[in-house]
């Protein structure tokens with residue numbers, strides 16, 4: 001019989017998200033509905049609702065739930081927003097974004113991860129909202145720009161210029177910026193006077209590898 005993870009998921013939302021300061025009700029609801037265990041291999045599924053990053057193959061990780069929630073909250077996504085995500089990975093954050101936005105465009109540089117993420121996304125019935133392509137995401141995805149929100153789930157040495165160009169007026173870009181081991185979770189808001197930059201604590205992500213990120 002398949003394990004019912006609903007109680008674990010509810011506990012994750014309460015303990016690791018709500019109690020640690022995630023307040024946005026829509027964000028918390030998205031975490032209640034997206035089955036995180038579906039995004040990791042079977043041997044790791046029992047650990048899917050603890051607040052840890054987990055390996056997803058290809059030396060990459062699915063981010064810990066709190067960090068995914070914090071980034072999603074900072075992106076302030078509204079129901080009609082077009083959202084760009086860089087670093088699909090397992091597709092977990094992609095699915096969370098898909099619960100909140102109108103359309104989600106997600107770029108992953110490793111083809112095998114993109115393929116697996118597409119399968120899980122389709123099994124959850126989200127394929128009409130989510131578009132995944134294999135590419136260097138530091139170039140953005142100009143075809144569907146501008147985006148009301150851009151979420152980068154890999155660490156960048158600084159702000160990739162094309163992403164700023166593809167941000168809509170009042171749009172939010174959420175990106176970890178800094179050194180390889182530690183980065184500042186950075187939010188850039190495109191205001192009429194120019195970009196406003198805020199930092200929201202220290203995080204540790206895998207590297208954003210590409211033309212406007214780290215070289216491989």
Ligand code: SAH
Pocket residue numbers: 056060061062063068086087088089090091092093094107108109110113135136137138153154206207208209210211213
């Ligand atoms: N949000 C994802 C996190 C995955 S880790 C999850 O929860 O599963 C970051 C991902 O970014 C990795 O899969 C890595 O391959 C990808 N990545 C790194 N540099 C990239 C680039 N330039 N373009 C697209 N994806 C990139």
